[in-house]
Amino acid sequence: MKKTKVCDFLGIKYPIIQGAMGLIAGAELAAAVSEAGGLGVISPNAGEPDWSKVGDNIRKQIRKAKSLTSKPFGVNFPIHMIKDDRSLIDIAISEGVKIVTTGAGNPALHTPYFHQHGIKVLHLVATVRHAVGAEKAGVDIVIAEGYESGGINSPDELTTFVLIPQVVDVVKIPVVAAGGIGDGRGLAAALALGAQGVQMGTRFVATTECLAHPDYKKAIVEAGDTATVITGRGLMMFRGLLNDLTKELRKKELAGAPDEERSVKMFSKLSEAALLHGDVVKGQAACGEIAGLVHEVISAGEVVRRMVVDYDRIVKGL
Amino acid sequence: MRETRVCGLLGIKYPIIQGGMTWIANAELAAAVSEAGGLGTISPNAGMRIEDNVELNLERQIRLARELTTKPFAVNIVVLIPEIAALVDVLIDEGVSVVTTSAGNPRLYTNRLKEAGIKVLHVVSSVRQAQVAEDSGVDAVIAEGFEAGGHNGFDELTTMVLVPQIADAVEIPVIAAGGIADARGFAAAIALGAEGVQMGTRFIATKECNAHPSFKQRIVDSNDAGTMITGRALSPTRGLRNKFSTEVARMDRKGTTADELLAFIGMARSRMGQLEGLVEDGELYCGAISGMIRDVVSAGDVVRRMVEEYDRIVAGLR
Numbered sequence: 092m093k094k095t096k097v098c099d100f101l102g103i104k105y106p107i108i109q110g111a112m113g114l115i116a117g118a119e120l121a122a123a124v125s126e127a128g129g130l131g132v133i134s135p136n137a138g139e140p141d142w143s144k145v146g147d148n149i150r151k152q153i154r155k156a157k158s159l160t161s162k163p164f165g166v167n168f169p170i171h172m173i174k175d176d177r178s179l180i181d182i183a184i185s186e187g188v189k190i191v192t193t194g195a196g197n198p199a200l201h202t203p204y205f206h207q208h209g210i211k212v213l214h215l216v217a218t219v220r221h222a223v224g225a226e227k228a229g230v231d232i233v234i235a236e237g238y239e240s241g242g243i244n245s246p247d248e249l250t251t252f253v254l255i256p257q258v259v260d261v262v263k264i265p266v267v268a269a270g271g272i273g274d275g276r277g278l279a280a281a282l283a284l285g286a287q288g289v290q291m292g293t294r295f296v297a298t299t300e301c302l303a304h305p306d307y308k309k310a311i312v313e314a315g316d317t318a319t320v321i322t323g324r325g326l327m328m329f330r331g332l333l334n335d336l337t338k339e340l341r342k343k344e345l346a347g348a349p350d351e352e353r354s355v356k357m358f359s360k361l362s363e364a365a366l367l368h369g370d371v372v373k374g375q376a377a378c379g380e381i382a383g384l385v386h387e388v389i390s391a392g393e394v395v396r397r398m399v400v401d402y403d404r405i406v407k408g409l
Numbered sequence: 410m411r412e413t414r415v416c417g418l419l420g421i422k423y424p425i426i427q428g429g430m431t432w433i434a435n436a437e438l439a440a441a442v443s444e445a446g447g448l449g450t451i452s453p454n455a456g457m458r459i460e461d462n463v464e465l466n467l468e469r470q471i472r473l474a475r476e477l478t479t480k481p482f483a484v485n486i487v488v489l490i491p492e493i494a495a496l497v498d499v500l501i502d503e504g505v506s507v508v509t510t511s512a513g514n515p516r517l518y519t520n521r522l523k524e525a526g527i528k529v530l531h532v533v534s535s536v537r538q539a540q541v542a543e544d545s546g547v548d549a550v551i552a553e554g555f556e557a558g559g560h561n562g563f564d565e566l567t568t569m570v571l572v573p574q575i576a577d578a579v580e581i582p583v584i585a586a587g588g589i590a591d592a593r594g595f596a597a598a599i600a601l602g603a604e605g606v607q608m609g610t611r612f613i614a615t616k617e618c619n620a621h622p623s624f625k626q627r628i629v630d631s632n633d634a635g636t637m638i639t640g641r642a643l644s645p646t647r648g649l650r651n652k653f654s655t656e657v658a659r660m661d662r663k664g665t666t667a668d669e670l671l672a673f674i675g676m677a678r679s680r681m682g683q684l685e686g687l688v689e690d691g692e693l694y695c696g697a698i699s700g701m702i703r704d705v706v707s708a709g710d711v712v713r714r715m716v717e718e719y720d721r722i723v724a725g726l727r
Contacts, residue, residue, distance in 0.1 A: 093727065130585055132473045138432065219633040219700070239567040247634045250556045250567040252588035253697045257633045260701070271569035279600035280569065316574045327663070330614040341457065345642040347664025379571040383536070384577070393667045405600055409411075409723040 092402045096265045097171060097232060097288035102209065104128030106288025107205035107278070107395050108213075108267060109295045110236070111167030111192060112303075112377065114140060114366045118152045119399065120300040120391055126398075127392035131156070132165040132192055135179060138302050140363040142172065144183055153186040164189055165213070170196020171239030179203065184208045184302050195243060198228040211294050213267065217245030222258040222266075233262060234290050241379035244321060244328040254282065260284030274380035275401025279409075291394075293379035298391040306369030307376055310374050316383035326354045332376040336361065410719045413604035414582045418548055419507055419528060420481045422446030423716050424605030425595070426530075426551075426584060427612045427708070430559070431696065432611075433515040433620040436470045436676055439687055440477035440592050441617040445709035446716070449474070450483040450509060452520050453496055456619050456684065459677050460600020462497050471503045480505045483530070488513020488661075503527040512560060523548075526593065534562025536557040539575040539583075551607050557634060558610050558696035561645040565725030569601070576602030590628060590698040591717030596726075599621070610696035615708040621686030624693055627651075643667050653678065705721035 107129035109121060116296065117138055121131025133156060139148040149166065155222040156164050166183050170193055173179055174274040180201060186280040191205055194215030205212045216222045220234045235258045237251030239246060249257075251270040261265050268281035269290035281289045296303050297311045310332055320333045322340040330338055355361055355375055356367065363375025415424040423449035427439065435456050439449025453476060457691060467484065474482050484505050486496050490510050497518050500508055509521050511532035519529050523546060531542040532551045539550045549645020552575045554568030566574075568587045576583045585598035585632035586607035598606045613620050614628045627649055639657040640646050642664075648654050662671060673693070706714075 135679060209413070235478050237567065237569065237707070238565075239570050248555075248638070249568065249633055249697060250554065250588055252554065252568045252594065253556050253701070254633070256593050271567055271572075274573070275575050276601050277569065278727060280597035283722055316566055316570070322564070332430035345664065347662060358529055380566060383570070383574050389578050406726045409726065 092406075095287040097190050097267060097281070100231065100265065103130050103132055105236065105395060105399055106267070107398060108132065108165075108290040109191075109290060109391065110269065110290045110292035111165070112139070112292050112301075113169070114362060115301055115303040116167070117302045119156035120295060120298065120302070121164045122156045122190070123298070123391035124157075124295065124395060125160045125164045125301045126164040127345060127395035128281050128305040129338050129395045130163060130165055130190070131160075131391075132167050134167050138367070140360075140367065141190045146179055149179060150186060153188060157187075165190035165192055167192045168201070169194060169272050170200060172196075175200060177201070177331045180204065184210070192234065194229075198225045202229045203307065214270070216228055217254065218247045218249060218257070219257050219258050219261055220367060226264050228229075230264070232265045232267055233258065233288070234269050236290075237268075239330075239380040240270030241330050241382075242321070242377035244330050246325070246328055251281070255281065255284040255286050270379065271381050273384040277381070278398050278402050279405045292377075293382050294385055294394055295391055296378075297385050297388045298394060299388060300391045303366055304369035304379055307366055307371055308373040310376060311378060311382045311385055312387060313376065314382035314385070316380070318322065319380050323353065323355060326350055327356070329355065330377070330379065330380045331365075332382075334372050334374075334376065336373050336375060347367070410435050410716060410723075413599075415549060415584060415605035418582065419448055421448050423712060424584070425715060426450065426483070426509075426605060426607040428586065428607050428609030428706060429483070430609050430613060430683075431487075432680050433618055434485065435617075435619040436473035436477065437619070438612060439482045439616040440474045441615070441708035442712060443474075443478045443480040443482045445652065445712035446576075447538055447712045448481060448483055448507065449478075449708075450485050450634060452485055456559055459680065460702040462668050463501050464491050467499050468503060468651050471499075471505060484528055485505035485509045485511065486518075487511055488515075493518070499523060500527065509551065514528050515542045519545045532586070533575070534571065535564050535620075536574050536578045537567060539579050541580050543561035543579045547581065548581040549604075550575065551584045551586050552603070553607075554585075556585035556647075558636070558699075559694035561647050563645060564651050568598070572601040572603050579632065579652055587696065588698050590701050592715045594698070595715050595719055596722045608699050610706055611701050611702060611711055613695075613710060614702050614705045616705060617708045620683050623688045627693060628689050628695060628699045628702055629705060631695070631699045633697075635699050638672065643670060646692075647694070647696065649695045649699070650690075651682075651691075651693060652689040653682070653692055664727060
């Protein structure tokens with residue numbers, strides 16, 4: 092496939108970015124994606140549910156990724172979790188990280204600091220207004236994420252199909268599409284909409300290198316098209332597998348229950364239970380709507396290679 | 410652009426279908442789309458007063474479209490409405506060439522329509538519905554995503570995830586709907602495996618559409634966050650944000666009953682908004698792509714722009 096601005100800017104071969112899924116996007120996965128020509132991204136709490144121990148974990152993960160690949164990879168910083176504390180960022184700087192993805196917070200808070208240290212910043216947005224704000228804050232690339240994506244979601248509910256072209260029309264920096272992409276068709280569609288690359292989470296959960304518990308991977312592989320649901324509307328919106336937990340939360344929401352009865356916090360014990368311990372019935376199992384298209388656990392490199400091969404075939408047929 | 414199976418099936422030049430928007434998919438609009446090489450669609454209640462007879466209105470609309478074009482056009486019927494049997498009789502008597510059916514069981518009327526030589530396209534919003542429609546003998550499915558305006562599926566599957574999953578599950582052609590308003594969306598839909606597109610909102614903001622000018626202006630003025638879903642528990646509907654939808658959303662949050670909601674909405678709220686132009690008190694069905702629509706142009710120009718730009722976009726992907 093052709094190279095895009097995102098490839099040139101990040102020094103990668105294919106504009107395929109692996110989303111930093113909290114708790115489970117570790118060094119092995121990131122390195123495998125980068126080795127295959129995409130961009131792997133490490134989550135600070137990969138395999139480490141105790142946020143107070145995240146500093147040591149980041150250092151460990153970065154060093155491991157470096158031992159596995161000499162290609163570029165990134166680290167994710169959820170601004171909502173780190174707030175204005177730069178201690179975790181400083182660890183990444185001292186370990187020589189060159190690319191970060193940020194989200195869930197104000198991009199103006201840390202972008203200048205990253206840039207002072209020669210780090211490229213990709214910031215996650217879900218509306219045109221936030222994309223404009225991110226560009227003003229100086230980020231290098233926006234990742235525009237649609238309503239179909241797994242995990243934390245935006246109250247504006249804009250889907251990838253409508254979000255990408257509208258963001259592309261208003262910002263000058265490159266746009267990466269996220270949400271609802273699981274194969275070469277989604278890659279070609281995202282580029283047709285004007286994106287310069289894609290980010291995928293759910294598809295990369297179901298890979299051999301991902302730290303996710305095998306039962307969680309299995310649940311994604313077995314999921315059909317209607318297997319996910321949004322909970323926490325008006326609070327912290329979240330897309331995950333429809334299970335005992337989310338059915339109950341959903342029921343409360345539709346009945347107009349008060350906020351405190353239907354709120355789940357970021358990186359809670361419920362996420363840990365599903366993602367790391369495989370309790371996909373009572374835990375909070377982040378999952379995008381594209382899970383219905385994911386039919387097997389394969390290596391992350393194979394995900395990238397298949398997408399690129401399919402992309403070329405699809406584009407020829409258009 | 411290349412021909413798809415949808416072109417051959419329907420006898421049209423470009424696989425671009427105009428949705429049959431209630432009250433406002435009139436003969437002049439349908440004929441203009443068909444004349445430009447797409448497929449126009451009439452809504453049986455287009456332009457009529459509440460007290461008018463819908464069968465007579467449909468007959469008049471079909472005859473008017475025939476005067477304006479010799480090319481094929483379609484009629485959309487909502488299977489759930491009480492007048493459905495009489496409307497099917499009109500379609501057969503008038504020898505309409507294509508019928509799109511929505512909101513109801515495709516097993517009920519597909520055989521009768523097909524025996525009369527009519528091609529049947531059925532609107533679906535999940536893989537299961539698409540399989541049922543194929544088993545019922547429809548000629549193609551219209552896979553409509555969460556971003557679409559008007560009545561919406563409960564499963565909230567977006568165009569990006571719905572189209573490839575349905576394309577994998579059925580053998581008949583798939584037409585993508587929801588979130589498409591220009592050639593980028595058109596090319597993206599074809600990349601996902603669709604063989605055509607259906608657009609509603611883009612065709613409201615055209616000169617030939619009989620929607621009230623104030624409603625068209627609201628679409629042109631709206632931004633990316635201009636629409637929302639209301640009635641999530643009972644009958645999810647996407648429309649423009651206004652006084653009416655804000656009030657319904659407030660009732661939703663309280664956990665309202667079907668009776669309370671129906672009492673508030675009353676009769677023909679959408680007629681009030683869309684035909685009479687009461688853009689605050691009326692209901693304005695509108696898709697999430699409205700933020701990308703910036704002008705009221707002729708329906709033929711919508712089709713021509715999409716076809717011209719399609720080739721440019723596809724060339725850029727190679």
